[in-house]
Amino acid sequence: MGMDIMKMVEVVGIALGVIGLILTIVVCALPTWIVTTFIADNSANTEVVLYGLWMSCVTQGTGKTQCEVYNYRGYWKYDLQLARAMILTAIILGVLGVMVSMVGAKSTNCIKDKTSQAKLIIIAGILFILAGILILITVSWVAIFIIFGMRIKEKPELGASLYIGWVAASLLLIGGVILCITVGVFGWMMGIFGWVVSLVPSALSILLPFRHYPEPHYGDMWKVLMTTSISSILGALGVMGSIFGTRCCNCIKSNRIRVKARFTVGIFFILAGILQLTTLFLVVHYLRTDLHLQLYPFVLFTQHDLVILAEVCRWSASMLLIGGTILCCCIFKRNQPDSTTTTSTSR
Missing domain, CATH: 1.20.140.150 (Butyryl-CoA Dehydrogenase, subunit A; domain 3)
Incomplete structure (x- = not known):
């Protein structure tokens, strides 16, 4: 059925x-x-x-x-x-x-x-x-x-x-x-797509200082670069684990080890999503509280770039958190018999 x-x-x-x-x-x-x-x-x-x-x-x-x-x-x-x-x-x-x-x-x-x-x-x-x-x-x-x-x-x-x-x-x-x-790979797919989207804020945090030379009006760009870079690295580790942890790849035969790998990948995706949310909060706080944006209208181009960066971080964090949560929830499922144990007992 x-x-x-x-x-x-x-x-x-x-x-x-x-x-x-x-x-x-x-x-x-x-x-x-x-x-x-x-x-x-x-x-x-x-x-x-x-x-x-x-x-x-x-x-x-x-x-x-x-x-x-x-x-x-x-x-x-x-x-x-x-x-x-x-x-x-x-x-x-x-x-x-x-x-x-x-x-x-x-x-x-x-x-x-x-x-x-x-x-x-x-x-x-x-x-x-x-x-x-x-x-x-x-x-x-x-x-x-x-x-x-x-x-x-x-x-x-x-x-x-x-x-x-x-x-x-x-x-x-x-x-x-x-x-x-x-x-059964929806969690993997959400995490992978979230990681791909998270590469955009990393690229923007690198390119914005050069675009608004001699220096961007947002002086804490190094914080954004640090959080987005660490998030991209954690997401990359999750993607690497996704390649070996899915059931269809058959890289891992044991069901118990596969569940542990899925849980670990989910943790990586969740941590990457939290860092993307941190970047979002940093940028939004700056846009709401910085007086330089309010006193000098000529920096609107910087504001638009930061708004785009914050919006991309929002989507990336959402996908990473959803994918990571789905993968971590697999630990609460009923324990399936280990494939290697089943094979040995059948013999």
Whole structure:
């Protein structure tokens, strides 16, 4: 009965990934990313211009629509190539995720070995999550550009493709997370992704002093560098332990040692998350109490950089703490018989 439920959950994760992939292809094809209306005195001369990744369409007040291939004379021509590359990469990752998930699914029985099935499902979940992240970044980036970046007389609006893109990203992310949960590696995945995100504050704490030469207005940047560096090192130790401690890797045969390794990795992730929270508190305290930011408006660029650093620390700490807590909770589960002991007694 339990195996049937896991198969159903796995099918749900794959189905969400497939639907998300289809919506991503639709988003890539539709020319409805940016909508701009040119209102004239005569309703017949009113035009609605639609911009997409590959073409732009003009709909006149008479109902006539004319589309042409993009000629790089749009509002966001300098972002067009990067948006195309990210969406196409997301589609490729989604297609690979669907193919791998179909092969590794328990319901298809393409592979009999359970360990190989688990590995393929993990790979499919990671591919779905990466595709969802790429789509989320792309559509959010274009939406921010439309809201804050376009300074034209006719106010542009968010197109339907952006909303469909957010739905597609959500489905891919949920499908990938479900696939990782069915294999029992959700805690590992949250910790690993949290560690990857934690590398961004470390890089920012190194680059900000050079960006605001001769010295940043935030004089305690060395504290941020110290906490983020130690957090990255602890996260790296957790990732190394994750490679050897998962059941699908079979690097550790004993269930008891595997549980201990999982608990140790969880401690590393939790400590890394606490250090990320410490960095967050340091930056937030500075932004709220420093008078230099209030007296001199020209340091707003420094403030924006610190806000970005604090927001990244927030997300990193959340993922590290959630992943570490899930891994540490495995110690409270019912003790499973040791695989080596079971094998010896059976003989």
